[in-house]
Amino acid sequence: MELTKSLMFRNLPVGVRAGTAAFKQLDKSLDEASMMLRAGSVQTLRYVVLPLLKPALVAALVYSFVRAITTVSAVIFLVTAENELATTYIIGRVGNGDYGVALAYCTVLIILMSIATTLIQYFVGERKLGRRKVAAKAQ
């Protein structure tokens, strides 16, 4: 159950994406109208924004929970099977006092994530940069 709760909140950013989409669908003038009607930011949030976000919040939390439940089973399976998760392995090493080994694994993890992030930015971000350069030349 602890695992479920932790995974639920870890997956919340994904659910928040859906929430942000719903947030953007709110009429932009609504919070301006609220300002013009003498409401402060907190009042606007309480009386206008949050009530309208209720369906999106529900969707985000439900989505996170469902994802968490399905992942829990995968984690339990993976941890007790032949292969170990790197993160649980590191925690295990730290528990034993092998800080050197733990640090080494952490460094490898960080390098791998940096490479992955750079690759994604290279392939996905590169195109945007390309267009800007063309626009600058056109000027």
Add this chain to the structure above:
Amino acid sequence: MNNGIEFHNITKRYGTDADAPLAVKGISFVIKQGTLTTILGPSGCGKTTSLRMIAGLESPTSGSIIMGGRDVTTLGPAQRNVSMMFQSYALFPHMNVIENVSYGLKMSGIAKPLAKARALEAMKNVGLVGYDERLPSELSGGQQQRVALARALVLEPDVLLFDEPLSNLDARLRREMREEIRGLQQRLKLTVAYVTHDQSEALAVSDQIIVMDHGVIAQAGTPQALYEYPETEFVAGFMGEAMLFPASADAGGSVSLGPLRITPRQAMVQGAVKVAVRPEAWRIGVAGTGLRARLAKSAYLGSVHEYTFETELGPIFVVSSDLNRVLQVGSDVGLSLADHGVSVVQAV
């Protein structure tokens, strides 16, 4: 001492970059207390930006705004006692009508029963009784607009702002609401700033019209002054959908446009001028008189005919209310000018 709204050399630049384009470039104007001023212009001219600066939703990059004699440039909307009606009405969809109208009062700290009583009073003023429990989605466009109006009026503001309020309505409702807004403004002696791109709407409701073009004020004045005596090409062409023709003024100040002679109302310096002719200012006569023209296109609009003629000056758009004489495409006529609907401006 003018207690209305004053703009002093207001500039607005969006973005922090010094090279970013200016939405509004150093404009100054005065809106007298108790009058309705329309800020008129095509899309992108800076009229909505100016309105939002009056509201306090945007702050100017430089310049000062004076309202009721005090400098409000740095104050927010709540401190300025300004109310605004948005183009999309911005009614809160999760609240019913009476909750929407009393929202402003509730936020100002007024007790619920008194707020409700004042809201009911405001609803009566805009002529919408018996719709209290409905949600905005259960109202028609015109009813939604009245709710938005009641919501703005219930706060008893010094200044009321309208951002293209009639653009979502059909033609007949537009005229009705336009007259109601004007009637309300005159009855309550409100100071109103009104933004629209529809020049006939502006002419119908305003005490003063400010025409904006690309961030600057092209001309400001009464509807009659703008329509009859435009000072620039832009204003001449914008008001009344006039067509502009290049022409020349001779030493005596009379203007020749093809074979036609015009005596301008304002004295012209010798040289190049532009003649603005409104579609209803052309008189269609027999071929051989005036300007030779051949009918290229014709449209029947019920109360008028819209003709496009080919002439030596290029294509000319004419609106004719003479329904007895229907012209066939390809027929030759002679065009001459009526004595109103023609303006002459000095060419730049």
